[in-house]
Amino acid sequence: SYLVRRDQAGISFDGAWTGLGMAGNSSVGMRFEDVEIDDSARIGPLGGAAELVFGVVAPYFLVGLAAVNVGIAAAAARAATGHAQGRTYPDGSSLAEIQAIQHALADMDIAVRSARLAVRDAARLGDAGDASALVALMESKLIATETAAKVARRALEVAGGRGYTPALPFERHLRDSLA
DSSP: OBOOOTTSTTEEEESOOOOSSOTTOOOOEEEESSOOOOGGGBOSSTTOHHHHIIIIIHHHHHHHHHHHHHHHHHHHHHHHHHHHHHOBOTTSOBGGGSHHHHHHHHHHHHHHHHHHHHHHHHHHHHHTTOTTHHHHHHHHHHHHHHHHHHHHHHHHHHHGGGGGSTTSSHHHHHHHHHO
């Protein structure tokens, strides 16, 4: 493994990110043409890339991605709660007073809390150097990404037709949860 700077001669990038979600992401093709790298740019021992990837990069990537997805789920749940509380009817009652909506909001809250706890537990195992940390991190990433999509969809259902417009954050949360 070698450290290569993005502004180094011979390195270029193809296109721009125009994905479904995650606007802050930049997953584009990278080209190397006659790039010269010497041993001073090597990271870790020769032949140690697998250990670097699985021992260092993957755990941080997994916990980071899991945390982002918990954040997406939490934002969608907060938006749904705020929308339900603020959406009132002519008689003065709110969407939040409907039992089915209350159940949906509670389900979203439970799902977010559960995913957050799974990520925190996996991160704790990783910090402690526990042998089971990598599996726990992979599991927490799966739990968090599935939770983000499930909660974003449910939040969109709570918002109803108005949620399908860019005026409210629901469609963005759903796109980001699927990215």
